[in-house]
Amino acid sequence: MVFPVIFGKQVLLTGSQRRIAVSNGTFDPPHQGHVLMLQEAIRQYKFDTVYFLPGNNPNLKPNRTPFEFRIPMVKAMADYLSNQNGCQKTRYKVSEAYKDAPHLMASLRKLFPDLKNRTEKIPYICGTDEVIFSQDEKKLLQAFVSTENAIEFYNKFVPVINKRNGSPVPTSISIGGKKIEFDYVLIKPSPYDPQISSTLMRAGLTQPHRTLQQISSLIPRPVMNVIHSLGLYQPKTQPLKLTA
Secondary structure (H helix, E strand, C coil), X not given: CECCCCCCCECCCCCHHHHEEXXXXXXXXXXXXXXXXXXXXXXXXXXXXXXXEECCCCCCCCCCCCHHHHHHHHXXXXXXXXXXXXXXXXXXXECCCCCCCCCHHHHHHHHCCCHHHCCCCEEEEEECCCHHHCCEHHHHHHHHCCHHHHHHHHHHEEEEXXXXXXXXXXXXXXXXXXXXXXXXXXXXXXXXXXXXXXXXXXXXXCCCHHHHHHHHCCCXXXXXXXXXXXXXXXXXXXXCXXXX
C-alpha cells in the first residue's frame, strides 16, 4: 500500500546534539557519494563523533556482500574521512551492532544502551532515498518490523538529510494505520556530488578495464585496496575468506 508524503518541520540542532551522530547504510561498497554527504554533514554541524552502522537486514538487501567483508570497507572509509579537510577533529567509530540484530531499532538500541533515557534526539545522517522514508508500508515494515519500532525511531532520532537532485524531503510516513510526522535537519549538498549509488559501483567493478578505471575513481583508494585484497565484486568468483 502506498501513502502520500506530507512535508513537515525543519529544525536546528542544539550544541549538545552535535556531540554524536549515526550513519546507517549497507555500504556495499562505500563510495564518494557517501564521503561527500558525510563531509558536508560534518563541516556544517561539527559533530564530535560519528558512528557508522553497516546494515544487515536480508529482507531489505538479500544479495548484499556478507557483513564481515563490508566492515573492513567501512573502516577504510572512516580512516579516509579522518584525513579530509574539515573532518580531522571528528572521531569515527564503526559499530557491528547490526550484525545479529533483527531490525534497525534493535541495532540502534545495542549501539546506544542509554537510548531509553535520552531526552534529545540523536542525529541520523541519511539521504532522501533512505528506506525509513519509504511510502511503501511493506518496505517500512521490513526496516522497522513494527509500528512501535518506527514510532520509537522518530522519537529518538532526527534525520539529517542530504537532499539530492532537487528531490522533496519526506517528513511523514504511514505505517500500521498510523501517520508519523517527524522533524528533520537539512545538509546543504556538495556541489561535487557525483550522484552515484552502490548499485552502480557494484556493476561497474565487474566491467572491462576502462570502465573499472572510471569506477575506481569514484571509490576512496583505501576502500579499493580492501576490495582488491578480499577479491570482492568479481564476476563468477567467491570472495576470499577472512582469517583470524
